[in-house]
Amino acid sequence: MNPELLFFLETVIGGLMAGVMYALVALGFVLIFKASGIFNFAQGVMCLFAALALYDFMAPGGWVDRWFGFTFPVWAAIALTIVVMIILAWVIERFVLQYLVQQEPIILFMATIGLAYVLEGVGDILFGSDVKPLDIGLPQGASDWLLDNFNLYVEKLEVVAAVTAAVLVTVLAVFFQRTRIGRALRAVADDHQAALSVGISLRTIWVIVWSVSGIVALVAGIMWGSKSGVQFSLSLIALKALPVLILGGFTSVPGAIVGGLIIGVGEKIAEVYLGPLVGGAIENWFAYMLALAFLLFRPQGLFGERIIERV
């Protein structure tokens, strides 16, 4: 194959894979926004928190190891972390959200920023702020098969992330469409008051939805943690997920995935072909500009619900 075309293809595939990683984080945002209208800025820190907790349950030298002298196997550590995230969701509902039910969106947004600070501080105090390599046995390095047959360089880990994301979205879709709780979730998303009046408990639903997005955060945390180690900068991926979110629409799960792919590819291509022209390091803002350009044509994002305004 023509080397230039090959390079372009590699760039696009790399972008798609990075996009999947962004989409994983954006997914957690969408779930919470859909069910409660809360723009949860703490999602990134939740990823960090989950990854930190997971690390400490399973890694030698972690918190559990130091205090009790043993570590959990990977599957048990993941299960325990899920429990931790569910407890966290309950605590958040019990001590924060419950009191802020009828407040304006910006107040709730601020509360989640406060939450992000708390989680960050608590995470640092409990688990320490050094970089921790997270290894739960996911494959690392380049895929040999693709390298041999097509001369393409693709990280195995990113393929795993893509497959995981696909599975996760399918599971979520089934959960939302087919189960009783999923139906209640959609009812709450549609109309809080109507949902309340047919006997759906808002508070239970909120705990469930925050737990689910905590689990999504755990998945994202595992992927990002395996890629670049568990460290504070993990919480900054929230900032990467925001353009994905506005591009895809705050309320759409497929939007998060498609938006993630568009942003990932656009960013990679811009970085490779446009970056050198303007001095590099454009990945911080390019995604935002790209999303902004899309928004000018579709103010609700690509897949967002049509905004209907009445006086």
Added chain:
Amino acid sequence: MFYREAGQFKTDYASDQALFPIAQDRWFVLAVLFVAVAVVPFFVDDYWANAITLPFLIYALAAIGLNLLTGYCGQVSLGTGGFMAVGAFSTFKLTTAFPELNFIVVILLSGAITAGVGVLFGIPSLRIKGFYLAVATLAAQFFLVWLFNKVDWFLNYSPTGQISMPPREIFGILITGPRAAPEAKYLFCLIFIGIFALLAKNLVRGRVGRSWMAIRDMDIAAELIGIRPLEAKLTAFAVSSFYVGMAGSLYFGVWLGAAEPIEAFGIEQSFLVLFMIIVGGLGSILGSFLGAAFITLMPILMKNFMVDGLQLAVVTAKHIEITMLGVLIIFFLIVEPHGFARLWQIAKEKLRLWPFPH
């Protein structure tokens, strides 16, 4: 008992529409101003100026700016740090390119330049609303900081990537630079911010401010009663950015003296100023001051308490400080979502009835 307006008759429209129609309020404000101008300067040393008074005043100016946009016009912006950077870099370029230009003119020009940039980034607000807009303003934040960091012309080709403020005088008194007296810096900022707070207060009671509030409350309804959204939103972005730009100018010129774009104008700045107006009270000039005071003073108090009082390690104290900041923000949002300004109002209402509440 003391806070009664009984017997204060207003005999003309001017006194009815005065900024502080109640005499006690007037005296109180005058007393606060008197203390700020005539008493505080005697106690201001380098530590007080750089750690407490200057941050408070400068952040108050930035908070007023953001409050005009977010609190009065309802357009959430997360680009404050970027706009402060525009103000700071305009000041840097103007002072180094035109050394004889008066520093006050430089600050005003920096504000004007920031206003222009603000209008540019405010254009999407005509089409995008709510959180979509908030995220879109992050584009301004990241793009501007990147721009100042990357393009060497803005840094005057400084090899360290830092900008530093040359010393400037006003009426023969040194205001900027490391050798300026803390009292001079403090009084300069105080007068500047006092004047612009007054202007802002009058602006929001006038036609422009009312049109902003109409847009905030419901933009379609506002459009129907004849307010042009384009005009209202873009003026809000312009005036807000003007204030934020001046704050950035003072932040860099008077307070820091030297700055590095990524650290000094990062997204934390944007959040910090947003915290100030939310904790202080959205849509309140007084709230901007109270919020700025709270957010600048609280970390200092906590640090002093934990490092000096409890002998904790600095790193641990830093983590606890972040946690506590988060807890306090959530706590205040739960207790009083409308901020300190609302608490102040409630206190005044209580005081009017005291000591006989019925």
